[in-house]
Amino acid sequence: MDQHLQVFVTVAEKKNFSRAAEELHMTQPAVSQYIRTFEDRFGARLLERTNKYVRLNKAGEIVYHHAKEIVGLYAKMESLVDDLTNKASGTLYIGASYTFGEYILPHVIAQLHQLYPEIIPAVTIDNTAKIAALMMARQLDIGIVEGHFKEEKQLETDAFAEDSMVLVASPNHPIAVGNEEITAADLAAQTWILREAGSGTREASEMVLQRGHITPANIISFGSTQAIKEAVGAGLGISLLSKWAVQKELHHGELKIIETAGMPFSRQFYIITASPFQTKALQVFLELLRDKRKWSLFRGKI
CATH class of the missing domain: 3.40.190.10 (Periplasmic binding protein-like II)
Structure with missing residues (x-):
């Protein structure tokens, strides 16, 4: 593989010539020379340099995006050839x-x-x-x-596998206490703790809400399942989560499954x-x- 390409990718990721040189087992002047030669090929600056940082400019972002793909393909090619004779x-x-x-x-x-x-x-x-x-x-x-x-x-x-999703709440949450049948109106009155947009769990939750004609009174988003479990356990609201994700909490009584129509939901x-x-x-x-x-x-x- 072209060494200039590897040096450029490393500098872009380390955002520092000295750290890139250490990673590549090269001297800093050698790294700088590789970058100058690489930029000369394109006839354009690819990196913005100051005393405090090294970062990609617009042209550099384009080159980096494709360089990462090339480096990955090269590594995969080597692995495939090596696999012909090795375990x-x-x-x-x-x-x-x-x-x-x-x-x-x-x-x-x-x-x-x-x-x-x-x-x-x-x-x-x-x-x-x-x-x-x-x-x-x-x-x-x-x-x-x-x-x-x-x-x-x-x-x-x-x-290749099925995931069972369950509605959970704190055992002390009002919706988890008592034996009354839980209706769509009951669920709509709750604060729902959901994952961020782009998450498969968020998509499943929105599908359940749509199918049940439920418009929650309030929605709070978190970027991780662990944060959602902590929030639900603290009584902040209810959530739809994979049963795999809440096994320990269910076992220790920290969360409780809420039985209602359409649950569990499979994906x-x-x-x-x-x-x-x-x-x-x-x-x-x-x-x-x-x-x-x-x-x-x-x-x-x-």
Whole structure:
């Protein structure tokens, strides 16, 4: 691969010539020379430099976006060729949305490490929309998401597991106390604690509200499931969350499932891939994902 490209990407990410030089095991003057030569190729400045920072300008952002894709494709090409004669190994770039990434993926990766210790997982956890965008940019080998996203021809999707979502509240919340039937009007009068736009969990919650003709009196958004659990546990409101995400809280009595019409709500987990050529590391990870009997934490529960 062109060394100038790698140096440029490293400087852009480190935002500092000295740190980039350390990362690349080069001298700072050598890094500066590589960047000057690289900019000369384009006939344009790509980095804004001051005594305090180094950052991309508009032209630099365009080059960086495509450079990251080129670097990723080059690394994948090397892995595919290496796989022809070697066993599953190397870095596997995995992206997952929050529910799967925080509550299931760690146990799948533990199983992967036990079976294939030479595979090195590099995990990115973000909402469904962000993971799909990273797949489109070829910065991930595989994405695992819940909910729908803008499908692209370059991406392959495969529903591989079902997720059960439940309505939860603090055990002391008024809606959780008593045996009266809970109606849509009761739910509409509550404060709903929801994930941010772009999240698969937010999409599922909005679908449930729409199907139940429920317009909440108040909606509060949080950027993580853990924050939502804390808020619900503190009595701030109610929320719709994956049953995987609230297992511990239900077990310890910190949250309570609210039984009502249309609950639990089922949705799918999806695998996203972008290339017909798969490294051995990706192949064995896909096999593990699809063989849920090997998910040690959830054996017998799916």
